[in-house]
Amino acid sequence: MGSLQLRHVDAGSCNGCEIEIASVFGPVYDAERFGTRLVASPRHADGVLVTGPVTRNMAVPLKKTVEATPQPRVVIAVGDCAHDCGVFRGGYGVVGSVNDVVPVDVSIPGCPPHPTAIIEALRGITRR
Amino acid sequence: MTAGVLVVAGALLGLGGAIAGALLPKGWRVRAATALIWxxxxxxxxAAIHVLAIDRPIVLRSTELLPFTGVTLVLNSLGAFFVLLVVMVAVPATLYGIGYASHGLxxxxxxxxFPLFVTTLLLVPTAGSVATFMALWELMALTSLLLVLVDHSASEASRSAGTWYAVLTHVGAATILVAFLILAAHSGGQTFAAIAVHARHLASGVRALVFMLALVGFGSKAGAVPFHVWLPKAHPEAPSPVSALMSGAMVALGVYGIVLVGDDLxxxxxxxxxxxxxxxxGASALFGSLHAASSTDLKRLLAYSTTDNIGLVLLAVGxxxxxxxxxxxLLAALSLVSALVLLFNHAAFKGALFLSAGSVQVATGSRDLDRLGGLLRRMPQTGALFLVAAAAISALPPLNGFIGEWLLFQSLLHGAVIGSTAADIxxxxxVAALALTAGLTVVAFVKAVGIGFLGRPRSESADEATEVPRTMRLAVGLLVAVCVVLGVAPTLIFPAVERAVKTALPGLGTRILAHGVDLQxxxxxxxxxxxxxxxxxAGAVVGIMVLRRALSRQPTPRVVEAWGCGRQLQTARMQYTATSFAEPVQRVFDDVLRPVQDLDVTHVAESRYVIESVTFANTVDDAIERSLYTPVIRAVRRWGQVARRLQPGSVHRYLAYGLGALVILLVAVAVMG
Incomplete structure (x- = not known):
């Protein structure tokens, strides 16, 4: 694939995963070396990076964002909450995991996942 | 002589239309009147084509018709061109009137x-004497005033527009009358032929006075700055076929008057x-296009755009x-050619635009662009016709607006050094004004099409709009067809234009433009x-479409809603509006437009850091109206109040006035006699 443009959606995260993602694209880990990049609009993206359990307010925007991303696309669930709602499971504002709302292609475990784990997953997609 | 019979027959048929309109029952009167008008x-x-073909004026005289002066009709090539222009707008406008009839006509x-108005429009360019001209001119003003006031019982704006129009058009008529009277007094006759012979030998001061008076009078009819204030009031209130005729044809007759007095007489x-x-x-072109770019009422936008186009025509005439x-x-002739071509083109596309605006108003009940939107899908034919007409007025090739502006640019660019310092500046x-105007016109019409016809409907009535009756679409289609044909083959009207120009500037012997397929x-x-x-x-467009189809890898594109940052509630209010689209223009030209903005913040009683409500009002009213006319109106009103003290309603006081006047008169007679 070589290149991967990602739109990040915070579906209800505690911001732990966000800090790790910021670090992934920061100078230390610099994931752009491997052809991945964060972009501002799903119209520019090849994939969606989702963090957190999907809250009620974010379920429709998440669906719309994935819908707005051109195909072929990947949906990457970052962190345990995205995978199975983590500590927020059963919360009154939580709809479910990302996979309950949109089909997930790649899931990255960890609470939060280490930047190297995220990079490993992204490199798995870009094959670089 | 047969041509003369045609002119008279046309006038009588027009009068017949008026009589039919007055006498026939409701179901019949509009159709019968329209047939007679056609x-x-x-x-x-x-008659006009005959005159242009033989290139000799036809003269008709009747001593019985008007007391003291008689009627003189002279149809020369210049007049014939304007008659054709009026016919070109009048036929579609009256056709449109059949479908529009239930909206006040x-x-x-x-x-x-309405038939009487069309008839006077047809006859004004054939007037051959001062009395005939003024009679027809006033009849034209009065009939158009009545038509502006069709809606007077329902709307206050209509009454106000009527007052503005009445005052400005009659001030104009008064100055024209004075100009003609000065000319006639020095010529020993009131026919234009007699005046044209004598006017050349008048003192230069008198000639200048006459020209300036005529310029004010005809300029007020043409809608030139600063006499344009009636246009943006009267055009929106008049029924759309009437707006189309007023803006396409009547305003052009104002320019006819300036050419008639300045060049012919x-x-x-x-x-x-x-x-x-x-x-x-230049001032009209810039001011009109600026206001068109910032207007949000569709017909007001078109009215200001009329001022803008007439400004371009006056640039060419000047x-x-x-x-x-x-x-x-040669340059003079070329400029006048461009003036006439611009007028003819303007009549075609502005007629089409006003009629389409009328269709929009019929379908949605609104002219406010901020309440329209999405009409291209709901009224596809009207929308497409409006789009083509808007492209024509924006001077995009291959439509007629481009030809007119190209000619004007040619005449101005070749006039770089003509040997008069003032003119050289x-x-x-x-040229600069023309360029800026062209740009602002594009802004105005991108706004009209983009906000009015694209996007999502901004009101329920716009959402429920349906296509208008077939006659109305056909009428607009006729005018748009003229725009397209004259854009592709402008040489069709050039023989007529050239003859008209040679009548106004008789010194010219050679041809101005080489006739053929190309313009040279x-x-x-x-x-x-x-x-x-x-x-x-056309080839490029077809080529791109074919290539795109051939190269396209994805056979069926996926259609999803517009990206709105994933918002759950995407309403029509989240679009560009006409106001917001015009905001940058309004900001840049703040000094000219002088918008009135009012920001009102209400705080809650407990704390001034918490805001309860914010209201913001932004109006762009006419700065010329505000600074030039409002003081005059205020002064007139004040004098009116003073004068009322003389009229307290007491019979005794009035008898005393009569006695006093008689005594003063007797004393004056005694002293002087």
Missing amino acids: AACGCEAA DTRTAACV LGGGPVWWWLVVLVLG AAGLYDATRHP AIPLA VVGLRGMLAPAALAGSL
């Missing part, structure tokens, strides 16, 4: 006055006259006069091939 248009058009008054004048015309034209005064006959400035200015290096241009554009 017959009248046919007669007048035939099928009352007895309107059905009677006075035989040209010194440089400064035409500099005044040029400045008026340049023609300048070139004539500095002995550049004015002409390049005119004789004696200058200017060439345009409109047909080739249109062909290559």
